[in-house]
Amino acid sequence: MERFVFLTFDGLSRGAVYAAFALALVLIWRAARVVNFAQGAMAVVTAYAAYMVSDAVGSYLVGFVVALVGGLLLGALVERGLMRFVGHANPLNDVIVALGLVLLLTAVVGIIFGGEFRAANQPFDTRAIEVGGVPLMSRYDLFIWGTVATIVVLLALLFTRTAVGLRMRAAAFAPEVSRLLGVNVGRMLTLGWALAAVVGAVAGVLILPTELGLHPHAMDIVFASSFAAAIVGGLDSPVGAVVGGIIVGLILSYVSGYLGAALTPVAVLAVLLAVLLLRPGGIFSGVRARTV
Amino acid sequence: MTDVLVVDKLNAGYGAVPVLRDVDLTVPAGTITAVLGANGAGKTTLLRTITGLVRPTGGRILFSGADLRAVKVEQLVRRGIAHVPEGRGVVAELTVDENLRLGGLWRKDKADAKKATAEVYELFEPLARRRAHLGHQLSGGERQMLALGRALVARPTLLLLDEPSLGLAPKVTAQIMALLKQLRDTTGLTVLLVEQNVRGALSIADRGVVMSLGRIVMSADADQLLADDGLRHAYLGF
């Protein structure tokens, strides 16, 4: 029972990060109808930048800010310099270019920092706080939850309460009409990518210390898990991404706790297939499933 | 009377297929000009080329003396041109309120944008009752009101309307036409109206132009067009 409680809290922490990362995927999917397969590699780049800076400066917070700003710039750069120019003759083109970016970014990180794991330091104690003799969660878990909750609330406010949010939604749903109404659709797209990259960067910085540490391919499995989370919730649904993230986090925590950490990728695959084959639109899809 | 819009030898097309051929058109200020013609005559393309959604291959488009070809689509609304596209362009995933706000987002004068929105709700009462409904929950008539209202929030000088009567009940169509006439008379709004509903359009229009196969084949006062039996039979089919 104690183990179950521990795994549940661990799963909630992982789930929070997957939720944030899935939210980043959903943001870009809604804005551009592209699944950003390079999201993981981009988060690796910002995470390395963050930890290098925080090591040099000796302040975790500065590193965290570097990840935020780095994500913003990288996301804007990828959209402005790359994705914008991808032809749409073939629907796979976006995916292929993003995958090319994965190869490029991970290789460049490998060239600069080498291929071995580097420890990523944590700002808080990771020892679990005990409540009534049962270890529940660490201060770091609380930090993760707090950060992810802040992101979710800020994004929700941005999209529902601000003019920019309204413009971004309109540009995504009806680009041509939005242009006629004076919305700079291209700029909204860049902003969408930049925001998503910031969220992805934060997710990367949060999760890496809890795993093996920094590595060029450290985010591969995180990407796959978060993709599964986004699919569970439905690629179109931000709420679904958050719920999906929590669900996938719990499943993976139980699987790795009871069956062995090595089986995590198998569990990810199983979740993906189960959802896509049984409920392709995600658990939040209504009856309007698209069929041919 | 000054000309708000002057289209001069306009050519445009999709790929290698020409759709507009040497189109000449002048729209005087404070008038309603109806663009008539059969399916595929190039009416919609004419509107889309004027707003830059289709790139012209030749010719000029002058709006209050300035060439529109150099103006980006998203800048047009700031210059006073509102375009209600084919199919109305109500954003189905946004609420009525959000759709209307979207129409005034670009405006610096927030107070007046708010006032304009309130006026639209006054003008179209059904919309006021459905503020929180999503675009796809509206009826065809309500959508047309929303699209028109959203254009009016921008307080345009030139309104481009693409087939507002499409799919609407005759009564609703008549209401919309009456409203356009009223707007012209009270605010001096200039309207370029693409219609298949010839009678309805000519009943309120000052002038009418008839397009066929990408050319303007006839241009005359509205009552003259209505009276010309031969023309009506040849191009307008009634």
Add this chain to the structure above:
Amino acid sequence: MSTTQVRPARSPISRLITPRRTGPRRGSTLLRHLLWVAIAAVAVYFVSYGIDPFRNYQLATVAAYLCVTAGLTMLTGLNGQLSLGHGALMACGAYTVALAQNEFSDRGVLGAWALPVSLALGVLVAALAGALIGVCAARLRGPYLAGVTLAVALVVPAFTTRFAGLFNADQGLSVYVDPAPAALGQYFPPERWQAWIAIGAAMLSLLIVANLVNSRFGRAFKAVRDDEVAAKLAGIHVARTQVLAFVVSAGCAGLGGGVLAVISQSVSPSVFGLTLSLNLLLAIVLGGLGSLFGAAWGALLLVLLPYLTTEVTRGLSLSPGLANKLEGNLPLAIFGLTLIIVMLVAPGGIQDAFRALGRTIRRRF
């Protein structure tokens, strides 16, 4: 005036209605492809005598990749299914061959038939895995399929670790391979023998894929890729077509993986990771999606580019640390950059560029 007008063959419409080949077709498609394969085999036979063992090893590796890229370009280019799981399917073939060969050698049952049987088993296992993925894939589209197959790519190390008793976790297995037959002489280099095996496998893959592509199945593949609804209305069983394409390309991947195990005489999970799948994708995009010649170009580049970058960096006299970091990563960086540039500038790939060049030359002269 009239003479210029009597040539309607130039108009686009008549080009559509006149069949491409006029008169009776020369022989069957199968015979034509067999002829090509025979010519290529003879050419490679002589080439393999003319080059040193290391080049033969490289040639064998190219051939092993060609098995995979031929199947993958058919799947992605002609059927529109993007798979990142082909590295994992290669692993299926490679591990099966390793286990079978080692089993044969442990029991002392060796002979000329052992290796073909092992390879056939590898193809079978990979095809079965491919069928499993393919059945799921037939219900998935574009990015969804890419995401699922990406998860498949990550599963390989999970399996080898979970069943470490069988697969020996990260260390992997060594593969027992018979020396070249005695009939070829005592001093026959094993690399040349392996090159022959690999070339044979590649030719078999090409033959199967080329015939499939030119059959009614090939036309069904393209129809499904271009418009599923139209294909369905034309009486094509969409799901069955997609599964068939996946199974055949998985079999090819299994063969390629098996041959790779034979050439390198070892298998380990790190070889078959996500990076391999991305490289394979690069190969078929670079060559030109859907083109078998393109698949050959891609396979060649997969071997040549890392080799060339290593040669170049070795010539630069870098510090050992930096050289070590560049070693594996620089080719990948170049691969990634190339993939992006090709997609942006020349989505048709090398083969398309050559075709365009050929057209220009023909028009000029």
